[in-house]
Amino acid sequence: MDNTFVEFRDLRKSYGALEVLHGINLAIGKHAFVVLVGPSGCGKSTLLRMIAGLEAITAGTISIDGRVVNRIHAKDRGIAMVFQSYALYPHMTVRENLSFSLEMAKTPKDVMVARIERAAGILHLDPLLDRFPAQLSGGQRQRVAMGRALVREPALFLFDEPLSNLDAKLRVEMRAEIKALHQRLQSTTIYVTHDQVEAMTMADLVVVMNDGRIEQSGRPLELYDHPATLFVAEFLGSPAMNLLRGTVVSRSPEKAVDVGGGILLPLPEDASVTAGQDVVYGMRPEHLAIGKPGQGIGAKVSLVEPAGWETHLHAEGGGHIFRVISTKRLDVVPGDPVSLVPDAGRVHLFDAASGLRI
DSSP states (O other), X not given: OOOEEEEEEEEEEEETTEEEEEEEEEEEETTOEEEEEOSTTSSHHHHHHHHHTSSOOSEEEEXXXXXXXXXXXXXXXXEEEEOTTOOOOTTSOHHHHHHHHHHHTTOOHHHHHHHHHHHHHHTTOGGGTTOOGGXXXXXXXXXXXXXXXXTTOOSEEEEESTTTTSOHHHXXXXXXXXXXXXXXXXXXXXXXXXXXXXXXXXXSEEEEEETTEEEEEEOHHHHHHSOSBXXXXXXXXXXXXXXXXXXXXXXXXXXXXXXXXXXXXXXXXXXXXXXXXXEEEEEOGGGEEEEOTTSSEEEXXXXXXXXXXXXXXXXXXXXXXXXXXXXXXXXXXXXXXEEEEEOGGGOEEXXXXXXXXX
């Protein structure tokens, strides 16, 4: 049985001669939490606004629950949207903000009261119902914005960078609240962010966008462990993956990658490359171990960042900067020599010309 709830087919968006979305195709299952992630200008917010009916569709189709909604008015699409700016009415109390859309839809009084009570209970807004937005913290305002969406009981929730205006601690807390709300309601949710940590921690399905196209989509750890392109490899992961350009060379009895500076890097046994091939060699920082002197890559520590349960290092060797994460508390300071040993079984290889995974 087809579980698709939202579907894009060859979806395009142009502003005059400038095309900003180039044929988006994607199927989103019922009850999924999907995160559209990518750098500023990649088209993710434009795509979200097209789903909401706030931007016209140039070509292609959007379907929600089996119904093509291209020509259906925003208010009739069964969606609710939470914006980055909260978009609360400053002259209305929290209760009035929650009830406004229901009053406009001429919802019966008893139904309206029941929905507001339910939303207030779920989002812990009961003590705030008679306050005005100016009397609320950023996190409280965001919960009110979520409550205003929740009372509509939409078929589809849309979130457009809702946590961008919050401080780091509150972002983490609200991330957990939004995920918990989704799990409780079993709704279908599409969430836009430029923050890859939000994408990795919240999503069932991550859709990485770049320059108006989908680079790759899949479960968070699938994309982290098997990035299909150089862009995805660079974008997902903090600290970022180490990426070094080099050439495959024969080194009896196996092949290696020469990245210059006298450094030869080991290849996985099953690597399908040929001598002379130009590649990009990728290593996650956690897959570079600190070895014994003389092992692996000789380097000097340039930066040490203790992060509690792990230590982040920057080390320079052969003209390259290597990022390393160690779960040990390393007794090193800038200038100390270290030996870096790549885990050959965790190496990521990309074709230097196309950027595609090998």
